[in-house]
Each structure stands twice: as structure tokens, then as C-alpha cells.
Amino acid sequence: METKRMIFVILISVLLSLSLPVRTDYVRPQPRKTLHFPREPKHPSLPHQVHISLAGENHMRISWITDDNSAPSIVEYGTLPGQYTFSSSGEATSYNYLFYSSGKIHHTVIGPLEHDTVYFYRCGGQGPEFQLKTPPGQFPVTFAVAGDLGQTGWTKSTLDHIDQCKYDVHLLPGDLSYADCMQHLWDNFGELVQPLASARPWMVTQGNHEKEKIPFFTDAFESYNARWKMPFEESESTSNLYYSFEVAGVHVIMLGSYTDYDELSDQYSWLKADLSKVDRKKTPWLVVLFHVPWYNSNHAHQGEGDGMMTAMEPLLYAAGVDLVFAGHVHAYERSKRVNKGKSDPCGTVHITIGDGGNREGLAQKYIHPTPEWSMFREASFGHGELKIVNSTHAFWSWHRNDDDEPVRSDQVWIISLIGSGCLAEKAYESSKILVSP
Numbered sequence: 001m002e003t004k005r006m007i008f009v010i011l012i013s014v015l016l017s018l019s020l021p022v023r024t025d026y027v028r029p030q031p032r033k034t035l036h037f038p039r040e041p042k043h044p045s046l047p048h049q050v051h052i053s054l055a056g057e058n059h060m061r062i063s064w065i066t067d068d069n070s071a072p073s074i075v076e077y078g079t080l081p082g083q084y085t086f087s088s089s090g091e092a093t094s095y096n097y098l099f100y101s102s103g104k105i106h107h108t109v110i111g112p113l114e115h116d117t118v119y120f121y122r123c124g125g126q127g128p129e130f131q132l133k134t135p136p137g138q139f140p141v142t143f144a145v146a147g148d149l150g151q152t153g154w155t156k157s158t159l160d161h162i163d164q165c166k167y168d169v170h171l172l173p174g175d176l177s178y179a180d181c182m183q184h185l186w187d188n189f190g191e192l193v194q195p196l197a198s199a200r201p202w203m204v205t206q207g208n209h210e211k212e213k214i215p216f217f218t219d220a221f222e223s224y225n226a227r228w229k230m231p232f233e234e235s236e237s238t239s240n241l242y243y244s245f246e247v248a249g250v251h252v253i254m255l256g257s258y259t260d261y262d263e264l265s266d267q268y269s270w271l272k273a274d275l276s277k278v279d280r281k282k283t284p285w286l287v288v289l290f291h292v293p294w295y296n297s298n299h300a301h302q303g304e305g306d307g308m309m310t311a312m313e314p315l316l317y318a319a320g321v322d323l324v325f326a327g328h329v330h331a332y333e334r335s336k337r338v339n340k341g342k343s344d345p346c347g348t349v350h351i352t353i354g355d356g357g358n359r360e361g362l363a364q365k366y367i368h369p370t371p372e373w374s375m376f377r378e379a380s381f382g383h384g385e386l387k388i389v390n391s392t393h394a395f396w397s398w399h400r401n402d403d404d405e406p407v408r409s410d411q412v413w414i415i416s417l418i419g420s421g422c423l424a425e426k427a428y429e430s431s432k433i434l435v436s437p
């Protein structure tokens, strides 16, 4: 009898194990440590931390650092290796931060450049040759998007993934190096990103980790502004903390979450003026980036973007902004088209992509139930790719570091507000809000 009972129990156990799904709970990866890599000794006048950014129509800014203060700010370039048909001279700056003195930070604008063309270039008249590819002049155009990068093993993993995809411009919605006042970490970050940032333009805006203000000693964003000069003058802004640029039919606006944004602020006035100048025939897509998300159903940084949202969302809605990218929350979230806190077919798609891989780890606690506007949310490290195919259609995908690069954990076709007819509907409202003094 006992033997029969044992056989029965074993049989039931086997049947249950076959019929029930195997439950293997996914374990979130732990944060990874900041990478430590000794800086290779170089001749003081050789360039390091080379990165490039768009600088007005058909121009590119080349930025690099030398230890030698007398090194020239010259860039030689051409379309064949080793044959530099052109050269440009630029400017240089440096800064001190408590006991730290930066190297000579060079910024040199080159151009006019051909679209979609590989250029070979050299910084300071000597040293290694770099190569860059200019973005296309028309659709399709592809953006890689990753915020809150830092410089950990996860950062390296994100960069390795991005390196495997074909893209034209990198967009970074704030929190770059996580130097947090340790200035040598800015130099480490510059070295870490150089392979990618010297080859494709990196268009960045600042986050809280760029503030680094020491009362009575150092202004906020001093290191960031010196090292990551963006095309603010080219877009008629008076501050490196907010600017815009155009690439292949897309008008991109970078805003500052940590600089004044109320109706009386310079940033607000500049944004209003910039939006009113956007020609949707020339740039059918309108994209905005800033650091602190307005639509966030993660417990991390909940409500921090409310003030900026109250001040600026009416402008973005009136102008018909297609997409907003934010960072700050170390996770990924994609919204429906939204406005005033709820879904609206003529609103903006908000994407939080602060999961680049910094040392603070992931933000894993979400608000329940999921808000009606939230379409996808997950706390994993990764990056996004936005391929704008034409004036009406774009394909967005999100890629986790845990997966191989081709795997898309979230993907969606996005129809532009022009494509959906919303922009025509907004014309009157837009003229009232954007053109009025």
C-alpha cells in the first residue's frame, strides 16, 4: 500500500511539473562599480577626450583636451585618410576647481561639410587620425538615445551596444560623467566615450550631476560648460544650458531642468522664440530633451518635474512637439501621447531613458496601478534608437543591455503630429500662444 502511495505521489509531482509553467523569477542585475583605468601617458600636446557636436548648418564642433597649454586649437580634415584638404582654427578655455586645474579645452568648428560623408581629421596639428560621419541631409535619420550614463561596467555595456547599431547622432538627456565634483572623473569619462563621441555628434543637455556648485567658490555647471560646449550661440540662446539644432528634417530642442523656466525666465523666452521659428515644412518632426521627466510613474524622483511641466507644457503642446526624452529616473518608461497629465491624441510621447548605466543602480519601485498614460515601463539598463523614416513615420525601439543588440524589448511606430493631422488643428492655438508677446 505504502509503495502504491509513493508511486502516486511521484506521478502527480511529475505531471504537475510538466503542466505548470516553470517560474524563473528574473533577478535584476546589481549596480556595477565605477571603472578605473589608468590614463595612458601621452605627449602633453597630444589630444585626448575628443568628442564632436553639431554646430549650425553643415558645421561640426570638434572638442578635445591637451595637457600642454600652448597646443594650437587647429583641426585639419578631409575626405581621404591622411589627406587634410581643409583646416580650421578655434578657441580654447580651461578652469580651476578647488585644487584641480583642467587641461586646455579646445573647441574648433569645421565646415561647411557634406551630408552623410566620412571625414578624417586630426586635432592640434599632430597625433592620431580620427574619423567622423556627418548626418544625412534628409530622412531617414537615426538617433541613439541614452541618459544618466556615468562610467561603470554598465556604462561600457551600453556604449558597446550603441556601437553595434547604425545611427547618425547621439542624444543624451543629462547626467554624463557622475564626476560629482571629482574633476578627474570628467577626464576619465572623456576617455571612456571618445571612441563613440569622436565619430558621431553627441548632443547633450545637463542633469543634476553636472551642477557641481560650491557656494562662494564655483558656479554650477562650470566643468560641464567648459567641456561640453553645445551650439547655443548658433541657436540664438545666451546659455549653453538650453539650445536647439536641426538635422535632416528634425528640430531638436535641449532644455535645462536646473535653470529658471518660469514665464519670466530667459529660458522660457528663448524657448517660445525658438518654437515660433520652427518651419514644419523644413523640419516636420519636433523633439525636445531635458533631464527631469514630466511623466514618470516610478517612485524615484516622483513629482520633481511638475514645476517645469506646469510652466512649459502649454508651449510644447501649442507647438506640437512630437517626442520628449528625459533621464534622471534610472529606468525606462514610454507614454502614450499626453498633455496635462492624461492621454491626448494630439499631445507628446514622453520617454524616460535614464538607464544608461551609472553607479547608482536602477530605480525599481513603480506606482500601482499603472497610470492610464503609461504604455511600457521597466527598470533595466539599456538605450533607445529612434529612426525617423519620413515626415510622418518613425520607429522607436528600446534595447536592454541584458540582451544582444538586435533584440528590441520595446518597439513602436510613431506617427508624427503632422501625419495625424493634429498640427493643422493646433494652428490657431499655436499662433495665440507662441506669437503673442
Ligand SMILES: [Fe+2]
Pocket: 148, 175, 207, 208, 209, 291, 327, 328, 329
Ligand atoms: Fe539625474
